Amino acid sequence: MSKKFKIGDTLSFIKQERNLANKRQADARSHDFNEIYFNSDEQNLVKQADRCLDCGNPFCEWKCPLHNFIPNWLDMVAHGQFEQAASLMHATNPLPEICGRVCPQDRLCEQACTLNTGFGAVTIGAIEKNIADTALANHWRPDLSSVKPLGKKVAIVGAGPAGLGCAELLVRNGVIPVVYDKYPEIGGLLTFGIPGFKLEKSILIKRRQFLQDIGVEFQLNTKIGEDISFEKLQQDFDAVFLALGTYQAVDGDLSGKELPQVIQSLDYLIGNVNQQQSYQMPHSYHDLKGQDVLVLGGGDTAMDCVRSAIRQQAKSVRCVYRKDENAMPGSKTEVQNAKEEGVQFIFNLQPLEITTDGVAFERTDFDELKHKDKKVFLSADTIVLAFGFRANPQSWMKKAGVETTDSGLVRIENQSIFNTQDSQKTSVSGVYAGGDMVSGADLVVTAIAQGREAAKQILATFGLVDD
């Protein structure tokens, strides 16, 4: 088959193979916390975007929690209209360069892509990332000159994806959002949880500048309930959106979890960022250089930990997961990257007990013919627990009457409207909530979607109904 390339060729999806941007070689990348993917050249972006079939049923868009206008911006990219594409990306997503990096596309848009049945899905994430990066690098800003100020202000607690998603949509509609966060930089877990090799910190700084430029106000290093009271927010603002995330680590109630060589994944990751960015946060830094490290868990956070440990030049890094590889909840791509970088994976081991030497496990797939023992012991210098997070409702929430579920998640009202979207309203009038603190630890993109949904509902109370 001819490999001759022509834009608009209806068969380009077979003539042109799926081609992700090149990664840095594993040994070159595993010593620093810089991103591992090279930027794609324009020609490649155009070719890859042109592979899109423009399906009558855009499965990618359907699967995306934000329902990004994927085929439309792919078409623009294929025609070299990068700035228009960036603008369209921003129509549904305030953080495209971040989603392009951290979304598990292989479970969402690219999984649903029609071409993912033997042709290779369109490289949606890579294109999103590259186009948005370029736009930000060029200081692109949406034209909001015609937006009429509504004279309304909304307080947003938490500058993570949900908070930013809400703020951006509000500001585009003439509402002033003021975003409070306890950390010194916006992003929440984007900044402090996700290591630089997946998402360089400069990206968030650029995004903050962008958001500030279009009118979002940030009050960082500010803790609600300490620096400013929740009642004050309720008084001073026309609505409040809560997006505090879930920070309570799940420890699995393992015996030995209190041992000094046991670290919680998030503490480890935040400590890293704090150190690298020289923030003056109270999180302590764990240097795992030369150590034998065991990471327990199989999700994306576990991957972040193992790969961070590799970069700290741990002697060995092993990831232990209680089920098999297929059951791993995180992105397959990240597992692959971790393997390339030298992480060893051990599956089907359920931790029983942590000792000073290591961890005792029990096989979950024990088979007498194959295995000698049901129990396995792995020795380690440091054990990182990456079992996930639980809600950590704040005391002022309860005081204000914000109801939570048994598991501590904020209870929101369900509305059975036609589009079957969940409401983001809490039990307190004028107070909305979204993101992980509502749905439990979930994807960045889901949090953004909830933030935007909350913004829509807030706007509706201001008389702006987008019908």
Add this chain to the structure above:
Amino acid sequence: MSLYHHSQGKDSCGFGLIAQLKGQQSQKLITTAISALTRMTHRGAVDADGKTGDGCGISLQLSSSFFQPIAELMGGNSDALLAVGQIFLNSDEVKAQIAREQLEKEIKRETLHVVGWRKVPIDTSVLGTTALQSLPQIEQIFIQAPVGWGKEDFERRLFMARRRAADLIDDEAYYVVSLSNKLIIYKGLVLPKYLNVFYPDLADDQMQSAICLFHQRFSTNTAPLWKYAQPFRLLAHNGEINTINANRTWATARHKKLFTPLIADLPNLSHLVNQSGSDSSSLDNMLEVLLVGGMDIFRALRLLIPPAWKKRKNMDANLRAFYEFNSMHMEAWDGPAGIVMTNGEKIACTLDRNGLRPARYVITKDGILTVASEVGVWDYKEEDVIEKDRVGPGEMLAADIGTGQLWRSHKIDDNLKNRHPYREWLRENTIRLRSNPKLEIQGAQNHINDDIQRIGIYQKLFNCSIEEQQNVIRIMANDGQEATSSMGDDTPMAVLSHKSRNLFDYFRQQFAQVTNPPIDSLREKSVMSLETCFGREHNLFQETNGLAYRAIISHPIINFAKLEQIKTLDQRYYKIKQLSLNYPIYQDLQTALIKLCDEAVSLVKNGCVILQLSDRDIDETTVPIHAALAVGAVNDRMIKEGLRLDVNIIIETATARDPHHFAMLIALGATAIYPYLAMQIINQLHLQNRLQDDLMTARDQYFASLRKGLLKITSKMGISTISSYRNARLFEIIGLAQEVMDLCFAGLPSRIGGATFADLHQDALKSQRRAWRQQINMQRSGLLKYIHGGEYHCYNPDVVTLLQQAVMTGQQKDYDKFAETVNKRPIATLRDMMQLQLAKTPLSDEQVEGKENILRRFDSAAMSIGALSPEAHESLAMAMNRIGGRSNSGEGGEDPARFGTERNSKIKQVASGRFGVTAHYLSHAEVIQIKVAQGAKPGEGGQLPGKKVTVEIAKLRNAVVGTTLISPPPHHDIYSIEDLSQLIFDLKQVNPKALISVKLVSGPGVGTIAAGVAKAYADMITIAGHDGGTGASPLTSVKYAGNPWELGLAETHQALIENNLRDKICLQVDGGLKTGLDVIKGAILGADSFGFGTGPMVALGCKYLRICHLNNCATGIATQNKTLREQHFSGLPEKVIRYFEFVADEVRDWLKKLAVKSLNQLIGRTDLLHLLKGDTDKQSHLDLSAILQGAQRPNNSAAHYQRVSNDSFDKGRLNQQILHDFKQDKIKKQYIINNYDRSVGAKISGYIAQKYGIKGHRLSLNFKGIAGQSFAVWNHQGLELKLQGDANDYVGKGMSGGSISIFPPENISYVASRGAIIGNTCLYGASGGQLFAAGQAGERFAVRNSGATAVVEGVGDHGCEYMTGGQVVILGPVGENFAAGMTGGRVFVFDDFDTLESLANLDTIEITRLSDTQDDQIQADLKQLIQQHIDKTASRWAQKLCHNWPSYIDAFKIVQPKQSRQLSAIKPLKLSQGALT
């Protein structure tokens, strides 16, 4: 209210006239005419009782030898002129007497004398039951004029008396058949053979006439009325006036304008032409007004039914001026029309511009002229014939009975054009507005400079989504034609939608099916015109200079420059005024509309000639009245006030963007449209760099695509000129409330109610709010493709994924999840508003019928190989065969290797392209389906993009590789209901075992059409919904034509029941069926059988990508690409089988829950459906009760499901005899053949194809006489048919082999080569074999020929149209539009007068002189063919050519498709003769 109305009855028929040119009256002529009529019985309808027909009649000169003595007996004065009226009176004597008295009173008011009344003798023993039940009292009134009156004066006063009486007599049964001092008409619901038995008058020796006009009717319903029999008072009409709606509206508008001193009281009549009932009778009314008003027959007929004068290259300039002048006063009455008329002194026959009805004539030595739908209707002696030919498209033949003078078209035209200096008048007073590119550029620039930043507000205010901008407008601007799309429209109708939709979405375009044909606007564009003029219209009776003050534009869509030019026209004649459509948001819509109309009236009364309605001056405090509402209301009001002819309506609107929008505005009466927003969007696309070409080119291309689209839409209804479409209101409204209809769309069908003014106002407010909030983005409506939060799609990703999941796993729970997602979706179709009423005690499993009973009712919908990959096509066939259902071949033929295996498609489709339709193909069918229309694009033909025409597909279709194949919109052999009847007969002859199915699309009146189809002896009728799929189709066709099947199915079910036809028909429903619940609801609404298109495709793996037309289907289903088919197709038949088994199980589940034992018992059980209120205001304003009533099972014992077969009255005796003789090996030396022996040869062809296969069997048959229609149809390999005599239409249609020769007897005295020896549409769809005819052929010779060889001595219009292969030699003249769209094969034309270039359609062909080719082989080929022609037919003309070859050779030209540059490289397609057994 019910869905089906008798009044929608359509008819068509056989017609003719016989006249003694010298005026010698005789009884014999009457007898001959009646026998001629009898010999066309097959063109009418005959009821099962053998007595009831749909009506026939005869119009005669008022025989003085018969009537004078009667008048004298009554005491009449023998000196005064006598008139006799033939009157149908109410059978109720009291009512009859009221009518008699009223009529007498009006006659007396005219100072006429009523001599007396005569009861017309009748013999009711020959009447069938229906006819007897509706039999009126039939009486004659004898009237005398005062002595000294002339005949014409007498006629005029009789006319006024009759019309006034009709206005006053309120009695449906009262009807004046004729009232004249020149002629009398006898007609009724009898069969032709009984006409003079029923009326003994006609058999009386003293009843004599030199003129007999006769007609035999085929009506689409079985309860026809006596008065609808023809002839009407002046004319008899075969066909259907497609433009009738516009004609009627304009007649009303024109009424008050008409003035003639001869009948000064004309304006007093209540109406000029009747507004409902038979189209032919309206035409008769109009003709009558013109004639009594003083116009002569020539002008009147040429005015009403002009030829296609606009684009004739070789028409005389003065004649063109005559037609142009007249076109300013009367839009054409167009449509399939063969008209014969007489006023008792003159006779005339005329044909519509497109020649869609046949008319053959013969003149014999004794001065008798016979014109009829067929040749050979009475047994004149061939040696007595002095001339025979046909009347061609737009031609007229007239004669003055008495003087014997015969007038042919050109003589009539010469007479007309010289009456006035038309050309001078036009030159002096008519302004042609030409394009002004400089001004246009300036306009575009102004637009950009002044308000490009406001475009977003406009787009939101007028609901123009990003999708529409990018996928509709941009494509049009880039490509110069509409976007092509595929799959179907799976979104809710506008009224069901939760979104606020463009009002145009409520409009469904009407389309022609069966009773009239769409036009092929692509290949027959020579008959089309979009010309539009401005200026007041005047009295058409006066032909004077001043009446030509008109400004003409070439098409009704105007750009900036045109609008500027119009504004600067001389204000004395073209005063222009503007009215805004924007009204304050606090006002209500209805008030705003009324105010608008009031203002318009006052402007026009004050001299405004051009009224410009505009929605451009938008404001934050106003909302726009939608252009369609405004134009509808204003136009209607103008007509009511008698002002419409004084004003032209220009609409400057943002709402009009795609061709449908424009067509609707014009259909509502707009003169011209200025689409400023669309232009501005193109400007913006240009600024955004989204256009391929420069701005001005893009704008031009956008306009070009609109023109094309408009032609497509008008041609869908068979309308050729925009002036006959304007005001035609050819659409149905789905989902608007009566109040909206009354004010804006009065008289239009809107059968289920819907959105009120308040709803529409609310919708407008929503858009208004969005519009002025600049931070809100433009909507991505999701109307075309699924978009989250956009319009609902029935095949959304959830549905597709769940269905595929279910057939992959085969697990019931997965299917249940799919079925629940579909069955519980938000209301998206009409049936979703109908809920099942489940029984309290369900049945047990063994109580309901078995799964196999249900599965056999499932068919897969027609999908052609070509559209589908061979793998997918065969998978479907295997699956359907295994479950006991049927798969449908679609219209692309089928590989013969599949015949007789489990890959065989049991249903073979016959569509207009006739791809692969041969005797062999047809003989392997269980069902033969005639695709009259397709749900996704009714009124249009199938399309196969060139990319998909691979070598193997091209071979199956006999087409050229890589050439896009667009099937003609019409079947060229179905222009009328009796044509369909003929095609069904053809098919039943070739394959007597097959059931014949006819696929129709739901539209208003489909029930009527279906009843007609049932009367044409179809066995199955499919009613497809608008939501059917397609492999490729223009976008607006998918979106705007066709109705929900719920309406069409219920209406059809009801129509069939009312006409006692239901039990003869297997009624199938098709369109978006997905689950068992759909099947259940379909059955309740009347269906016996169920067609599934997309469902099984999705089961095969289709992901609803809507890229079928691009040949890159990633699932390997809708593509011919090898890689995709081989590596990515995973469509096992098992998946489809699983799907249908799930559906059948679900059907059984529902049956149990409903406590109904079988589907047959469920049909018509509308009591089991409960109407839901709906979720939105608009939904709750719907009233679907008519659907439920329509589908209700009758209380009496009338049948409600299919149980008996539908056999034709015509047993095809000659065919039976031939087959019998063949089987006995006793083939006769010669068979005598008559015009009523139809489809002769078909049965033996089918038999041989079945028995001997594709190679056939050698057999020679000789015939003498005049062959009926479809002689040698589907002729098969090895069969040689020789006919000495003439043949009618469709000779050699679908021929795939063998040979046909037709030649005149030896002793003739006319020149055979100068007249028609075979009729219209011969060799249509032929793919092989040979035809030699020693005479000329009619219109549309060898259309879609793909392999046959033919030699004829002349052809009519549209010859060799869309030919894709084969060879044709024409040794004489060709008609207009020759070789249009020809893409393959070769034609030789003897072009003696060097006119071929001006007659041919040069779009795809090139013409070379034979003498210019260097290739001797070509000459040799030609000579050999001519020699063969001589051998077969002994043609005198061919012999003459051969004898003097060198002197004739220079006149020969070769016509070939353009792409074949190298003549020598052409190898004519020849089917190998093979080894014959």
